[in-house]
Structure formats: C-alpha cells, structure tokens
Amino acid sequence: MNVSEVFSIDGEVRDSELDLQGIVNNSNYFIFMAHARHKHLKALGIDFAKTHEEGHDLVLAEATIKYRTPLKSGDEYAVTSKIVPQGKIRVIMEQEVIRKSDKKVCAIGIFTVTSISTKTLRPEFPENLKLLLGI
Amino acid sequence: MNVSEVFSIDGEVRDSELDLQGIVNNSNYFIFMAHARHKHLKALGIDFAKTHEEGHDLVLAEATIKYRTPLKSGDEYAVTSKIVPQGKIRVIMEQEVIRKSDKKVCAIGIFTVTSISTKTLRPEFPENLKLLLGI
Amino acid sequence: MNVSEVFSIDGEVRDSELDLQGIVNNSNYFIFMAHARHKHLKALGIDFAKTHEEGHDLVLAEATIKYRTPLKSGDEYAVTSKIVPQGKIRVIMEQEVIRKSDKKVCAIGIFTVTSISTKTLRPEFPENLKLLLGI
Amino acid sequence: MNVSEVFSIDGEVRDSELDLQGIVNNSNYFIFMAHARHKHLKALGIDFAKTHEEGHDLVLAEATIKYRTPLKSGDEYAVTSKIVPQGKIRVIMEQEVIRKSDKKVCAIGIFTVTSISTKTLRPEFPENLKLLLGI
Numbered sequence: 001m002n003v004s005e006v007f008s009i010d011g012e013v014r015d016s017e018l019d020l021q022g023i024v025n026n027s028n029y030f031i032f033m034a035h036a037r038h039k040h041l042k043a044l045g046i047d048f049a050k051t052h053e054e055g056h057d058l059v060l061a062e063a064t065i066k067y068r069t070p071l072k073s074g075d076e077y078a079v080t081s082k083i084v085p086q087g088k089i090r091v092i093m094e095q096e097v098i099r100k101s102d103k104k105v106c107a108i109g110i111f112t113v114t115s116i117s118t119k120t121l122r123p124e125f126p127e128n129l130k131l132l133l134g135i
Numbered sequence: 136m137n138v139s140e141v142f143s144i145d146g147e148v149r150d151s152e153l154d155l156q157g158i159v160n161n162s163n164y165f166i167f168m169a170h171a172r173h174k175h176l177k178a179l180g181i182d183f184a185k186t187h188e189e190g191h192d193l194v195l196a197e198a199t200i201k202y203r204t205p206l207k208s209g210d211e212y213a214v215t216s217k218i219v220p221q222g223k224i225r226v227i228m229e230q231e232v233i234r235k236s237d238k239k240v241c242a243i244g245i246f247t248v249t250s251i252s253t254k255t256l257r258p259e260f261p262e263n264l265k266l267l268l269g270i
Numbered sequence: 271m272n273v274s275e276v277f278s279i280d281g282e283v284r285d286s287e288l289d290l291q292g293i294v295n296n297s298n299y300f301i302f303m304a305h306a307r308h309k310h311l312k313a314l315g316i317d318f319a320k321t322h323e324e325g326h327d328l329v330l331a332e333a334t335i336k337y338r339t340p341l342k343s344g345d346e347y348a349v350t351s352k353i354v355p356q357g358k359i360r361v362i363m364e365q366e367v368i369r370k371s372d373k374k375v376c377a378i379g380i381f382t383v384t385s386i387s388t389k390t391l392r393p394e395f396p397e398n399l400k401l402l403l404g405i
Numbered sequence: 406m407n408v409s410e411v412f413s414i415d416g417e418v419r420d421s422e423l424d425l426q427g428i429v430n431n432s433n434y435f436i437f438m439a440h441a442r443h444k445h446l447k448a449l450g451i452d453f454a455k456t457h458e459e460g461h462d463l464v465l466a467e468a469t470i471k472y473r474t475p476l477k478s479g480d481e482y483a484v485t486s487k488i489v490p491q492g493k494i495r496v497i498m499e500q501e502v503i504r505k506s507d508k509k510v511c512a513i514g515i516f517t518v519t520s521i522s523t524k525t526l527r528p529e530f531p532e533n534l535k536l537l538l539g540i
Contacts, residue, residue: 014166014169014170014173015169015170015173015183015184016166016169016170018184022184031149031151034149034150034151035149035150035151038149038150042209047208047209048150048208049150049153049157049207049208049209072184073182073183073184074177074182074184
C-alpha cells in the first residue's frame with residue numbers, strides 16, 4: 001500500500017474492556033488505536049518488534065483522543081489510521097474508531113510518533129521509515 | 136449451534152499485550168479465553184451483559200491455565216471453547232489457544248463457571264442457561 | 271481538601287505494564303492518571319461508582335498525554351491531579367506522572383471531564399459536583 | 406528476608422479494573438498476583454527484568470486461581486506470596502488476595518514458575534535462583 005492511503009482494521013469489543021458504566025473503558029480506545037497503528041506501519045514494512053531489535057524504538061511523543069460515542073458489549077468497530085509526515089523526526093498519525101452498525105465515529109485520535117535510537121538514546125528514524133516518508 | 140459443539144474464534148496478538156520478554160504476557164491468555172467463552176455463550180443465546188441486567192452475574196469459581204508455547208508479535212491464533220456440564224450450578228469450559236501458523240497449542244485453559252443472583256447473592260443459574268444445559 | 275489544591279498519589283510500575291521495549295506501555299500512563307483522578311474526586315466527595323449508581327456517568331470528552339521520560343521496571347512514581355473548572359458542564363484535570371528517584375516528569379496529561387445523565391443521556395453534572403465547583 | 410517466609414504487598418482497586426458487573430475483572434487478580442510474585446522474588450535478589458537481560462526468562466508453566474469474594478471499587482487488598490521449591494526446575498508460588506477491610510480471602514492462586522534460557526530455549530534456572538533455593 002501507499003504511505004498516503006488510509007489504513008483500516010476491524011475489531012470487536014471484549015467484555016473485559018468494559019467498565020462498571022457498561023461502556024468500553026477510555027484506556028482501551030488507546031489500545032485499539034495502537035494496534036491499528038502497528039498494523040498500518042507493518043503493512044508499510046515497518047515492524048515494531050523488529051525495529052526494536054534493530055536498534056530503534058518507535059515511541060509516542062504525544063497522544064490526543066476525543067471521545068464521541070461509547071462502544072458497548074458486542075459492538076464491532078473499525079479503526080482507521082492515516083500518516084501525516086511532520087518534518088525530519090516526527091510523524092502524525094490520525095485515527096478514528098468507527099462503530100460498524102451505524103458508522104458513528106466513537107473516538108478520534110491524533111498521535112505524534114517519533115523514534116529513539118536504543119544506542120544513542122537520541123531521536124532518530126530508522127532507515128526504512130526515512131525511505132518510506134521520502135526524507 | 137449445539138451446546139456440545141466446540142466453538143472457536145480467531146484473534147491476533149496486539150503489541151501492547153507483549154511484555155519485556157517479547158512474548159504475550161501470561162494474563163492476556165486469560166483475556167483471550169474469556170473473550171472466546173463470552174462469544175461461545177452468546178452464540179448459544181447467553182449474553183454476558185444482558186444476563187447481568189436481568190439479574191444474574193456469570194462468574195468464575197476457578198481458572199487453570201497451562202502454558203505451552205508463547206505467542207509473539209504478529210502471531211495469529213484461534214481460541215477454542217467447549218462446554219462440559221457439571222451438576223446443577225457449575226459448568227466447566229475447556230479451552231485452547233492455538234497458534235495459526237503451525238497449529239501448536241500455546242495454552243490450555245480449564246474454567247469453572249457459575250452464576251450468582253444479583254438479588255439473593257446466592258449461586259443460581261438463569262433460566263436460559265438451565266434450558267440450554269437441560270437441567 | 272480544597273477543590274483548588276493539587277492532589278497526589280504514589281504508585282510503582284508492575285512488570286505486566288512493560289512492553290517489549292522494556293518501558294511502560296503508553297496506554298498505562300492513561301490508567302495511572304485515571305486512578306489518580308478517581309482518587310482525587312473521591313477525596314472531594316465524588317465517588318465514581320456511587321455517582322454511576324445515582325444516575326450520572328463521569329466520562330472523558332478529551333484526553334491528551336505528552337510523553338517525556340519512560341518509566342521502567344521497578345520505578346516508583348507520583349501522579350498529581352489538579353482541577354480547573356471550565357464552565358457549566360466541563361472540568362479540566364491537569365496531571366503529571368513524576369518518577370520518584372529523580373523527580374523527572376515522565377508524562378503530562380490534560381483531561382476534559384464531563385458527566386452524562388444515565389436517564390436523559392444528556393450532559394449534566396451531579397449536584398455534589400456542582401456544589402463542589404460552586405456552579 | 407528468608408526464602409521460606411511469606412511475603413506480602415498492599416494494593417487498592419483501580420476503577421479501570423472493574424467490569425460491568427461492578428467487580429474486579431477476573432484477569433486482574435492474575436495481574437495483582439504477578440506483581441506480588443515479582444516483588445517477592447526481587448526482595449530475594451531475583452529481578453525479573455535483570456534476569457531477562459542476563460539470559461533467563463522466568464515464565465509460568467501453570468496457573469490456578471480460585472475465586473472466593475469479589476473486590477469492588479475502593480477496596481484495599483493485600484497479596485501474599487509463598488515459595489514452595491519443587492525439584493530442579495520448578496518452583497510453586499502460593500498466593501492469596503485478601504480484602505483489607507474484613508480479612509476475607511478474595512482469591513487463592515497457585516503458580517508453577519520455571520525459567521527458560523534465552524540462548525538454548527531450554528528450561529534452566531539462573532545461578533542466583535539455584536543458590537536461593539539451595540539446589
């Protein structure tokens with residue numbers, strides 16, 4: 001796939017993700033979106049685990065989630081992911097969690113991803129990510 | 136489906152489920168199996184959330200997991216679930232987590248499920264579960 | 271305590287919260303901060319579980335976390351929480367996760383909290399929260 | 406401390422650990438007990454993260470939890486941990502989660518811990534653990 005395409009995965013709510021309000025606990029949208037980001041990058045040839053082994057840790061510099069409609073028990077959802085390059089050492093990933101039954105946007109996420117060299121502990125993108133972004 | 140049939144769902148490892156050993160943290164097999172049990176019961180007409188609203192809480196009395204082979208980043212797996220009725224107030228659910236790539240059994244689970252009335256706080260199966268089990 | 275005081279709790283990293291990079295997974299800062307917010311509100315007389323039972327669900331409208339320094343195995347931390355009233359139906363809670371050993375700020379959180387009536391499903395603060403905020 | 410002493414840590418329920426039944430989700434007892442085991446071993450000089458770096462992965466071969474009384478929002482608890490040596494390559498750890506308010510046992514855990522060499526991928530205890538157990 002192309003780096004500018006919107007990527008998407010499907011998921012469904014696990015009851016263990018609900019809290020006593022009967023809705024998916026806020027922290028889990030974070031996890032759903034992280035999973036979609038990792039799958040998105042992997043589809044583009046950037047593997048989170050392999051990148052770590054090869055000396056670069058992909059990490060978040062900042063995360064924002066806007067909550068719109070809560071997911072409940074049994075809900076199926078899609079999680080989208082879109083890459084917006086941001087200079088030499090940052091990438092923005094824009095995401096949505098969308099309820100399948102009625103296409104309602106449940107949550108919007110904006111994530112600033114960077115990469116730290118495990119040797120120098122300084123910000124540094126791995127070569128394959130630079131290549132991908134054309135930087 | 137029939138109550139004696141083996142039920143199965145598919146899943147894939149989320150990187151957030153790995154620990155510093157690079158393998159899926161033990162607690163997550165527990166969550167994978169719980170999700171399969173809930174989906175299994177739902178396929179048989181027993182909905183976890185609805186059952187709670189209607190006055191019965193399905194709960195575990197005991198859980199055993201035997202760990203065989205660890206799942207890693209990117210692994211896809213199946214989780215099976217089989218119901219073994221056990222008298223008037225308990226059901227055993229036998230489960231396996233199987234790695235898709237080579238059919239290796241990663242974990243075996245044995246769960247004793249019971250049900251508590253939210254009114255009396257005493258063990259009591261909901262009517263639809265009694266009907267299902269023929270008790 | 272007074273509504274304008276900074277609240278703080280202590281915690282320590284659980285190894286199950288680490289990921290394969292050997293650092294606390296991003297989603298867990300979210301959970302640490304949620305725990306501090308709930309304890310903060312409870313210290314002010316607003317109990318999350320009781321508020322739900324009484325017909326109001328405290329929920330997040332928006333969450334932002336800025337990641338500064340990763341927590342690792344064995345680290346002890348403090349989580350602060352500060353309430354910034356924001357009109358009639360929103361409260362901002364500003365938070366920090368601070369590593370105990372060297373007082374480094376590991377993460378900064380800004381959370382917009384609102385409340386939904388479980389009857390009308392519309393935004394509405396419970397009476398005790400209105401009283402607390404003087405609105 | 407001595408290897409035969411009972412170790413204990415304190416904790417308190419995070420609201421994010423509750424499920425829609427308003428009780429701590431079963432999987433979290435697993436996490437509470439894992440945290441106590443890791444702290445127990447660390448108090449005896451066996452550090453989970455360091456042991457991994459030095460070439461041995463402490464892993465579970467089997468886990469059993471018996472559920473007695475559910476923890477709820479606001480509950481404080483103790484988690485105990487007791488080591489029972491079991492031959493050359495296994496250690497049993499017996500645990501309890503005890504509600505502080507009334508000393509009720511909420512859950513009983515029995516965990517079979519082993520260790521895998523990250524080089525040979527075969528069961529092998531690290532030297533400091535052998536020394537500790539006198540084997």
